[in-house]
Amino acid sequence: MSEIAFRSFLPELVAIRRRLHQMPETGYEERQTSAFVADLLSGWGLEVTRDIAATGLVATLDRGGDGRALGLRADMDGLPVTEETGAVYASRTPGMMHACGHDGHTTMLIGAAFRLLQDDDFRGKVHFIFQPAEETAGGAARMIEEGLFERFPCDAVFALHNYPGLTSGRFSAKPGAMMAAIDAATLTVRGAGGHGARPEDTVDPVVAASSVVMALQTAVSRNVPPQEAGVITIGAFHAGSACNVIPDEAVLEVSLRATDPAVRTRLCRRFEEIAQAQATSFGAEARIDWQVGYPVTMNDAASVDLAAAAVRDAFGEDAFEPLDRPMMGSEDFAFMLEKVKGAYLFLGNGDSAGLHSSRYDFNDALLERGPIFFHALAKRFFA
Numbered sequence: 001m002s003e004i005a006f007r008s009f010l011p012e013l014v015a016i017r018r019r020l021h022q023m024p025e026t027g028y029e030e031r032q033t034s035a036f037v038a039d040l041l042s043g044w045g046l047e048v049t050r051d052i053a054a055t056g057l058v059a060t061l062d063r064g065g066d067g068r069a070l071g072l073r074a075d076m077d078g079l080p081v082t083e084e085t086g087a088v089y090a091s092r093t094p095g096m097m098h099a100c101g102h103d104g105h106t107t108m109l110i111g112a113a114f115r116l117l118q119d120d121d122f123r124g125k126v127h128f129i130f131q132p133a134e135e136t137a138g139g140a141a142r143m144i145e146e147g148l149f150e151r152f153p154c155d156a157v158f159a160l161h162n163y164p165g166l167t168s169g170r171f172s173a174k175p176g177a178m179m180a181a182i183d184a185a186t187l188t189v190r191g192a193g194g195h196g197a198r199p200e201d202t203v204d205p206v207v208a209a210s211s212v213v214m215a216l217q218t219a220v221s222r223n224v225p226p227q228e229a230g231v232i233t234i235g236a237f238h239a240g241s242a243c244n245v246i247p248d249e250a251v252l253e254v255s256l257r258a259t260d261p262a263v264r265t266r267l268c269r270r271f272e273e274i275a276q277a278q279a280t281s282f283g284a285e286a287r288i289d290w291q292v293g294y295p296v297t298m299n300d301a302a303s304v305d306l307a308a309a310a311v312r313d314a315f316g317e318d319a320f321e322p323l324d325r326p327m328m329g330s331e332d333f334a335f336m337l338e339k340v341k342g343a344y345l346f347l348g349n350g351d352s353a354g355l356h357s358s359r360y361d362f363n364d365a366l367l368e369r370g371p372i373f374f375h376a377l378a379k380r381f382f383a
């Protein structure tokens with residue numbers, strides 16, 4: 001491995017990251033990003049397969065080895081957020097920005113491909129998976145549906161996500177549940193509305209839906225074992241338009257999170273039961289429309305150990321910080337970990353604004369850390 005070649009490539013990696021930062025694209029719209037990555041990596045001689053799940057792609061480095069293959073994944077999508085970083089390389093697309101650092105993840109994986117290409121002694125097969133639509137649309141699930149792991153069988157998969165607040169360049173993960181499952185639903189409560197002065201002629205969905213909101217608070221406190229974690233958040237409650245008109249509909253946006261698959265199932269079932277029964281008790285009707293759900297991000301213990309060992313190989317003992325509890329956020333890499341064992345790790349972004357903030361920016365110092373980690377991981381994996 002030529003360290004000199006990698007060091008001299010670092011300014012180019014920073015330029016790539018900032019270029020991607022300027023052109024954020026949301027889920028399944030990552031056409032320019034995808035084409036940029038595909039052209040670059042095929043130009044380096046990697047075998048690139050495009051158009052998996054619309055804008056996803058896989059670049060393969062095949063250096064023989066023992067017949068196994070390692071999957072390394074980055075996400076490419078930006079968010080509908082108006083950037084307020086003031087950076088010279090700020091988004092050039094109004095109302096859109098890389099507020100979750102996926103520009104950095106994509107660039108770190110490009111850097112990993114560069115490092116592995118430079119290592120003449122490396123033996124093994126690596127699939128670099130660049131996925132679309134991590135944020136809400138489940139791009140990982142769609143890549144799997146479109147045959148990701150049949151076309152590119154992997155024996156293990158790994159991914160990194162930057163983490164604001166964690167020391168810059170420090171890695172962290174835990175075995176088992178790493179991130180929570182999320183399920184989102186729209187709850188529509190319907191019943192006759194009418195004149196605000198004649199409630200006796202109405203059902204009043206506002207009152208019925210309010211009762212649903214209050215009753216749902218017992219799902220976590222009474223239906224989830226105290227040792228387990230669950231969250232139900234009613235993030236939106238829309239109904240009515242005037243003080244003296246009882247509307248005939250209330251629409252609630254609900255998210256449910258859990259770090260255990262059984263708790264996830266129970267919370268979703270209790271949500272349905274409580275919403276239906278509460279609405280019925282007022283003479284109203286409840287309709288639940290489930291949107292995309294992400295499973296629990298479940299890390300394989302041996303894979304976490306392997307990744308931690310790779311971190312320590314490359315950066316020393318202190319560079320890996322075991323995570324004691326799962327995070328209640330969610331991640332669609334969970335779909336890949338349901339199919340192939342592996343691990344998802346945080347990489348400290350240092351003292352930056354939080355993810356999804358209009359003032360967030362990816363820490364370019366990680367563009368060195370990430371590729372060195374992936375390289376060390378691949379060497380360990382095929383050792």
Ligand SMILES: [Zn+2]
Nearest residue numbers: 100135355356
């Ligand atoms: Zn995000």
Ligand SMILES: [Zn+2]
Nearest residue numbers: 100101102161
């Ligand atoms: Zn993200």
